[in-house]
Amino acid sequence: MAIASHSTTLLFCLLFLxxxxxETHHRIPGFLYTRSRGRCTAQFWxxxxxxxxxxxxxxxxxxxxFGSRVSERYRSDLTLLEATARSDEERNPFGGLLKEGTxxxxxxxxxxxxxxxxxxxxxxxxxxxxxxxxxxxxxNNFLFANQACP
Numbered sequence: 001m002a003i004a005s006h007s008t009t010l011l012f013c014l015l016f017l018x019x020x021x022x023e024t025h026h027r028i029p030g031f032l033y034t035r036s037r038g039r040c041t042a043q044f045w046x047x048x049x050x051x052x053x054x055x056x057x058x059x060x061x062x063x064x065x066f067g068s069r070v071s072e073r074y075r076s077d078l079t080l081l082e083a084t085a086r087s088d089e090e091r092n093p094f095g096g097l098l099k100e101g102t103x104x105x106x107x108x109x110x111x112x113x114x115x116x117x118x119x120x121x122x123x124x125x126x127x128x129x130x131x132x133x134x135x136x137x138x139x140n141n142f143l144f145a146n147q148a149c150p
Contacts (some may be wrong), residue, residue, distance in 0.1 A: 040111060040149030042103035046084035053109035055118070056080060062098065065105065066125055073129060074098060080106075093136035094129070100142035101125040113150040 038044060045052070052058045056065055058081040063071050065080060073094050074083075080102050089096030105121045107114045116124075121142075128138035 038147060038149065040103065040107045040114070040146045042084040042086075042099045042146070045103055045106050046081065048081075050110075052080075053106060055109050056105060062102070066101075066122055069126055069129065089139065093132045093139060096139035097125065097128050097135040097142070100139045100146060101128075103146045104142040107146060107149050111149055115145055115148075 039050075044050075048058070058079065060080050061076065062074050062078045062080065062083055063076050083098045083102040084106075086095050086099045089099050101121060101124075104114075104116060105118060105125075108116050108118045108121050124138055124141070128134045
């Protein structure tokens, strides 16, 4: 009986440790961690589970919302809904920036208490377009803000 109890405790501790490690590496897909599904993630917004803010309807184009400068990196007819549904962020830092930046912009309009204002999201987004490393860094910052959203 004591061996079974220790085995159960050990198994629980290993599972807890594995989940803790998986949460610290936000970008590693796998069995224990797939994609975050909180109310503020790009995945949530792409699923149309909630009405989008009137200031940024899902049919708005990325270039209309973020400005003409983004047309250097993205299609001119790319919609915000398409931006939140992207799946190329692992190999394309500008794809991750677009996906997480769009979610952050939606959250800045729709979520009271979100740490960024819409103008801040847009400014940070435009500034991150200068290089792949800046895009990846800012995408990660947006990801953390989206996942920590109230």
